[in-house]
Amino acid sequence: MPTSDASTVSTPWLKWFILALVSLIGGYAVVLMYAKGESSFALLTLILVTAGVIIFARKETYAHRYIYPGMAAVVLFIIFPLLYTVSIAFTNYSGSNQLSYERVQQQFLQRTFADDRYQFKFQIYHTDNDKVLLFFSQADKKLISEPVALDQNLQQVSLQATDTPPTGNQAKLMVVTKNRNILSNLAVFTPDGTQLAMSGLRQFAAKTPLYTLAADGESLVNQQTNEQIKPNFDIGFYQAVNPTGEFVGKPMAPGFVVSAGWFNFERILTDEGIQGPFIKIFIWTVIFAGLTVVFTLAVGMVLASVVQWEGLKGKAVYRMLLILPYAVPAFISILIFKGLFNQSFGEINQVIEGLFGIRINWFTDPILAKTMILIVNTWLGYPYIMILCMGLLKSIPADLYEASAIDGANPIQNFFKITFPLMIKPLTPLLIASFAFNFNNFVLIQLLTNGAPDIIGSSTPAGHTDLLVSYTYRIAFEGGGGQDFGLASAIATLIFLMVGGLALLNLKASKNQLA
Structure with missing residues (x-):
């Protein structure tokens, strides 16, 4: 009898512990999927987990626990894929239009170009203590680093102005090639704070953002050509616009997903x-x-x-x-x-x-x-x-x-x-x-x-x-x-x-x- 009473008391606690654990795991999965932009899957998970917890928690719905796994499978593997497929049919989702508008805009803002004002020829000079000097030169400017060791610990280097090239043996191109991975990940800062990055075996250049965001929060301005591009929500691409705001340029990849209505069925x-x-x-x-x-x-x-x-x-x-x-x-x-x-x-x-x-x-x-x-x-x-x-x-x-x-x-x-x-x-x-x-x-x-x-x-x-x-x-x-x-x-x-x-x-x- 004591054993029976103990099992009777412990069973509800075990059930509530399992339901709480499922709720926590499900809630974490929902938040994680929503944070990654998968709102449809987050909503599906929320519905299935919530329905399961309610069915197994309430006495009034407890009898439905036998059919819940089957119904959840129907929703997960039949109804949801069907609704998801139908929803895609009313969009322009394709190989060139896969991302959201926000992600496409971010990709444009991350593009850079080599600023001609900050293009330097690059050379390496050996020193006496197994370290090297990094020397950067332009027509009227010369910059040099402190002696550094070319190893994986080298993350960034600061430069200072100099009048003459360093004395010592100039490293051959083979040394640059051998340490290319280190140099490619190296952040080099000029005296005025401009960051340089490796753009060739013998060249470093500043990576300047190609586009800047306009005041309207949608348009982007090309800093090289001063051309303005705007998102065309009819086709899901950024395009160049004329001074009156009309689209005149070719669609610019990548594109973003927009609603297409009955367009695919009309095609x-x-x-x-x-x-x-x-x-x-x-x-x-x-x-x-x-x-x-x-x-x-x-x-x-x-x-x-x-x-x-x-x-x-x-x-x-x-x-x-x-x-x-x-x-x-x-x-x-x-x-x-x-x-x-x-x-x-x-x-x-x-x-x-x-x-x-x-x-x-x-x-x-x-x-x-x-x-x-x-x-x-x-x-x-x-x-x-x-x-x-x-x-x-x-x-x-x-x-x-x-x-x-x-x-x-x-x-x-x-x-x-x-x-x-x-x-x-x-x-x-x-x-x-x-x-x-x-x-x-x-x-x-x-x-x-x-x-x-x-x-x-x-x-x-x-x-x-x-x-x-x-x-x-x-x-x-x-x-x-x-x-x-x-x-x-x-x-x-x-x-x-x-x-x-x-x-x-x-x-x-x-x-x-x-x-």
């Missing part, structure tokens, strides 16, 4: 370099997903009917062999097929060339490349359909086949009059799910063709065999017109709407099956 519909490839890729994506479902259904259902045939001997062996492609990891099968279809050394082309004397351009001809993809994907997908059909065939009453035999029906008539109608209805939700999966079959395209052959005239990376999902990936992460995260997010949003519609259709079809 998909109006920009010919995007609209044409997008429509082609969308049509191909629908055809690819649809034909994949048709071909895998046809092959899988026929093979399932064959291996379930009572008169077939060795059915178990055939079933095992036909299901093997489903057991092999897809990426291995895809890479093997990529080698088999190789235009120069692939076994498929060698056999075709030996039999018919022709060499097929599987990867360079758009139609042949798409044909190859459908062949490979049918091979990868038919075992799944076959397994489903084998189970469904067991549920068809044998009396129907006996009655059809009495009526004189042949096996083909049995298939189309009995087997197919009774199997297609329960298969419908699974076929819709298969269509949705192949609609976003990124791995197949990426490993087999990487979208090739390319679409000529596209302003973004796009290929004839790209699906919408691989097209989006290439826009977001490939160079040469890629790294346009805003446009990629807009396309990803459209893909979500399409796949979401398929999901609703699937739910409706499943509901009808249950009814």
Whole structure:
């Protein structure tokens, strides 16, 4: 009994200690992320930690502790990425517009230039005590340092005026090269307090800020040319302005992220370099997903009917062999097929060339490349359909086949009059799910063709065999017109709407099956 009472008393303290610890860690993470400018992630962390603490702390909500981990995972891995992607679709976020306006302005203010008034030739002279003298000279000015040791402890040096160069042996260029890291990090101060930094193997110069901030807090003035630049919040770049304040210069990198409204969606519909490839890729994506479902259904259902045939001997062996492609990891099968279809050394082309004397351009001809993809994907997908059909065939009453035999029906008539109608209805939700999966079959395209052959005239990376999902990936992460995260997010949003519609259709079809 004392042990039971002790555990009863200690448990609430343990719970409150864990909740307090989680709150402290979560609060620290929120502050840290917010300080680094990651306000979205800070807000997400705050919501999840606060909800978890409330659920586990209050008796009224304690029963929800079982579903909280699942709901938190849904918010963290589904809802938040979706909302974040949609929000990016309404910005100009890209490879050249990644930073905030404040960080871009700070980068401009940190730029420096070599002031001609403070450019000095630099020489090193050895002294008798293993130290050196640093000598700086201009046409009418000579400066020298105290004897110093060239080691990692040397951080800064102060100079004083002199009339003549120092006596002693001048160090060779090899000494400067050997100690370049030390000299590059060395702060040298002239008698008037100007700081010099190494700008060449034989030269030091003052680093003067290239831009100064104007009174309005936004404009920057170039100290070399007196040119004024201002942030253009319509395009997310600094640009030069004329005396009337109109933008006249070219955009100056780096750019900053600004709201773009519906601009990215309008580009998909109006920009010919995007609209044409997008429509082609969308049509191909629908055809690819649809034909994949048709071909895998046809092959899988026929093979399932064959291996379930009572008169077939060795059915178990055939079933095992036909299901093997489903057991092999897809990426291995895809890479093997990529080698088999190789235009120069692939076994498929060698056999075709030996039999018919022709060499097929599987990867360079758009139609042949798409044909190859459908062949490979049918091979990868038919075992799944076959397994489903084998189970469904067991549920068809044998009396129907006996009655059809009495009526004189042949096996083909049995298939189309009995087997197919009774199997297609329960298969419908699974076929819709298969269509949705192949609609976003990124791995197949990426490993087999990487979208090739390319679409000529596209302003973004796009290929004839790209699906919408691989097209989006290439826009977001490939160079040469890629790294346009805003446009990629807009396309990803459209893909979500399409796949979401398929999901609703699937739910409706499943509901009808249950009814």
